[in-house]
Amino acid sequence: NAGVTQTPKFQVLKTGQSMTLQCAQDMNHEYMSWYRQDPGMGLRLIHYSVGAGITDQGEVPNGYNVSRSTTEDFPLRLLSAAPSQTSVYFCASSYAYPDSEAFFGQGTRLTVV
C-alpha cells in the first residue's frame, strides 16, 4: 500500500517558470489537501478538495492552482514561480467525516531562484 505519493522530492525552478507538483493516493480518500511548510510557520493550507470535481482555497492560495479530476490525484500548479514560493510542500489525504486522520506524503522541497 503506497499511501500518499508526492513527486518530485526535490525541485529547483527559475523565477517565472511553471511546474506541477504531483500527489496521488491509493486509499480511496475523498479529502485531499496541499500545505506548505516554512521555518517557524508550521503547516499552512494552500488548497483542499472534498471530492472529485470540488476544490476550495485555504489560507495561502495565491500563486497556486489545483484541480481534482479523479479521486486519486490532486496536482498543485505553480503558474509563474516566485522566490517567495520556496518551501517544502506536503500533500495529505483522509476519508471524509467522521474520520479525520490525514495521511501525509513525504514532501517536495522546492527552491525558486
Add this chain to the structure above:
Amino acid sequence: GQQLNQSPQSMFIQEGEDVSMNCTSSSIFNTWLWYKQDPGEGPVLLIALYKAGELTSNGRLTAQFGITRKDSFLNISASIPSDVGIYFCAGQDRNRDDKIIFGKGTRLHILP
C-alpha cells in the same frame, strides 16, 4: 480567519522527563489532532480527539480536548530520545468545512 496558538515553540528537556504542550484557538473546533514530524518526513498522526472533554492515551502520550472546544494539550511521559521532533496540533470544524488548520509546532529537544 481561524488561528491556532501552540506553545511552547521549543523545549529542551532531559531524557526521562515529562513533557507538556498546548494549543489554543480563537474559534471552536469539533476535532483536535496531534501530529509528530520527524526530520525529512511528513507529519504522522499521534492522537485524534472528537469530543469536548475527551482524554485519550496512546502509549506514553496523553491528549485532552478542552471543555470550551478552543484548546487541547498533549503530554508525553518519561521522554526518550526518539521523541525528538516537531509536534503539531491541528483543529478541524466538521460543521463548517473540512479544513484542517495547523499550529506552528513545538520543537522538542532531548538532552542526553
